[in-house]
Amino acid sequence: MSETTFIATLRALAAHPGARGLMDDAAVLDIGGAAIVLTHDTIVEGVHFLPDDPPEDVAWKLVAVNLSDLAAKGAKPLGVLAGYCLTGDDGWDAAFVRGLRDVLGHYETPLLGGDTVSLPQGAPRVLGLTAIGRADGGAPSRTDARAGDALWVTGTIGDAGYGLALLQTGETTPKAPISAYRRPRPLLLEGSALAPHVHAMMDVSDGLLIDAARMAEASGLALEIDLDAAPLSPDVLAQPLDGRALRLSAATAGDDYQLLFAAAPDMTLPVAATRVGTFAEGAGLTLFDRDGPVPLPEKLGYLHG
Amino acid sequence: MSETTFIATLRALAAHPGARGLMDDAAVLDIGGAAIVLTHDTIVEGVHFLPDDPPEDVAWKLVAVNLSDLAAKGAKPLGVLAGYCLTGDDGWDAAFVRGLRDVLGHYETPLLGGDTVSLPQGAPRVLGLTAIGRADGGAPSRTDARAGDALWVTGTIGDAGYGLALLQTGETTPKAPISAYRRPRPLLLEGSALAPHVHAMMDVSDGLLIDAARMAEASGLALEIDLDAAPLSPDVLAQPLDGRALRLSAATAGDDYQLLFAAAPDMTLPVAATRVGTFAEGAGLTLFDRDGPVPLPEKLGYLHG
Known part of the structure; x- marks a missing residue:
């Protein structure tokens, strides 16, 4: 099962x-x-x-x-x-x-x-x-994103997944991704600051794409993500992969523990975050980048069992 | 460790x-x-x-x-x-x-x-x-028994331990002890009724003697238990053991999930329970029965690790 x-x-x-x-x-x-x-x-x-x-x-x-x-x-x-x-x-x-x-x-x-x-x-x-x-700020659910909302993510994604890959091949540098894998930082202050202003929020634990798809499904909406907008750290960007493959790898890697939230596109954010997508009426996740539509990868993230 | x-x-x-x-x-x-x-x-x-x-x-x-x-x-x-x-x-x-x-x-x-x-x-x-x-009734701790308090226990003890012993030797009867082992009954109503009236309360999970000793130690008191008072079911009493050995076996068996509590000896109990001991100034657990002092068994109950 x-x-x-x-x-x-x-x-x-x-x-x-x-x-x-x-x-x-x-x-x-x-x-x-x-x-x-x-x-x-x-x-x-x-x-x-x-x-x-x-x-x-x-x-x-x-x-x-x-x-x-x-x-x-x-x-x-x-x-x-x-x-x-x-x-x-x-x-x-x-x-x-x-x-x-x-x-x-x-x-x-x-x-x-x-x-x-x-x-x-x-x-x-x-x-x-x-x-x-x-x-004390309302405990936003992941189910209440609205059509027209923007999807935002804090920090950078894919660092912990890259850190795990390094450890699995016996590497011990670069340090930052390994630290991201081993010592993730729960964003408590950011979450408290965001909660009163967002429509929906969750953390990215299994991967940006799978968690974003879960928020869209739970909210009964379609979601379009601009893969080029995915925020990547210098270490992740330095991997020897072409642009799209690199971004897909980062966007499907687990253990980021960034905050993912839906809010009005013109909201003034109380914390730094990157807009990566837009919710709309309908269902399903679609991806695009500068070269056009991006087929969904077979695995959107980490799945147990 | x-x-x-x-x-x-x-x-x-x-x-x-x-x-x-x-x-x-x-x-x-x-x-x-x-x-x-x-x-x-x-x-x-x-x-x-x-x-x-x-x-x-x-x-x-x-x-x-x-x-x-x-x-x-x-x-x-x-x-x-x-x-x-x-x-x-x-x-x-x-x-x-x-x-x-x-x-x-x-x-x-x-x-x-x-x-x-x-x-x-x-x-x-x-x-x-x-x-x-x-x-809503005060959440009694296990640390607040008072010198002069009586120690009481609900129900009977040793049933689950006997049930486990039966299962370990392939027996499937009697049913009641096996059911006591597999389907313990949390005493929610009894606990709510007792809480406002007792000085200290805990459940018996590792054995009557070890848990009673823990309550005495946590309360900074000595405790004397009358082994003959330990309430035993007909199934437990029917085991082929002499009286003292049988009572010690029941009083050191785990998984009872009865409530053990300290209260004034003259308290009118809101639920049925059996008085098994008395707290006093000092430290340490002592046992007696109709034949006199009972040496403490090597194991007072079930201990992990």
Whole structure:
């Protein structure tokens, strides 16, 4: 069963409005008038991180990907609960705690609780984290983009995917893409600043194209993306690929954790972002660049299962 | 590194009062005057459930153990987030969703969100769940028992442990202990009724003796337990063991999910419970029965790692 099929079977259990039909990055509960945002992400050794990734970085990433979901709802973190697996490697466990201390300290987020269990020797590590936050700016969904809205993305895309490719071939430079892969930065301040002004927002976790297509589908709209507009870092641009292939590679790579949002095209943005597309009545994603229409790649991004 | 050592290293990251020093069953946040209770438990195939346990029962147990933590804080569930691992066995996944539907429906608890990931073939399943609830009766901690308080436990103990032992030797009867192991009942109504009246409360997850000792230690008190008072079901009593060994076996078995609480000895209980001990100034757990002092068993309950 694929992740998509499985989630479809779960949807029947998620009729509560706070579940947002399991279509959003996070659940949002109204508690005494406060919008409380809840998200849970699991990362698996060999799937979401490499067995020889430094444990400090694994801890960083586990927290960062969850805080990124809070950022996408404009929420400030109230705390996290960690589901940790001991595997008998004391050095790894101690280094993981150091990384957890770094990232929680950096984002001023308390550890509230969780659970620690033992895994059988040799089993891949499975690490879960739940983050809870409070959104005072409206907790934008991914479902409310409007026809005529522009699609914007913060920062640059494809860095983490390039970093992963470097690590997989044993390279250790350039440093910036590797750091983007191992220590993603949840855009909490940007998300809070954007939330009151956008119609829809999510984070880019599986790739710009697939996540943009998800926002369009969830909003019941068509979306056209200008591939040439995709913001790329100097390191990503320096790869030996021709322009279109390079842009498609960056736009389908996972782990960016940039913010992707729909807003009126003439909005004055409170943070720096790049306009990459336009929503319209209809359905489906289309791509173009300076040379004309771009056929959709077979994989729009990273898909589990 | 043992679970206990690991949690000690985490404690430095959990200075927030809502974390309750990682000593309690759950975290408690004050959100707009409401006590919001958060708990996360992970269960591992081969550790917390058997590879041939019916997937419906595994789903039930995953939810039930988390709702039991809410019950222990007197909280009503607002919803859960599930961290699920696909392993390529579609029948198992579909049956798990059926079990999830059963237990969430039974306890009127919505699925709010979560994450679905793929595990490498052959890896043991690791299933996480976060439950969020609201405690309007004070969210009793496990740290506030008072000298002179009685220790009470709901229901009977040792049933699930006996059920596990039966399954491990291939037995399928008696049914009640097996059901206690596979489909524990979180005592949500009892927890809500008790919360305003007790000084300290927790659920019995690792065994009566170890959990009672934890409450005494967390409260800075000594605790004396009358082993003969331990409430046992007819099935557990019918085991071919002499009285003291049988009671020690039941009092050190895990997975009971009864509520354990400290309250004034003359309190009129709102729910049925059995008095099993008394708190006093000092430290340490002591046991006695009709034949005199009982030496503490080497293992007071189930310990991970």
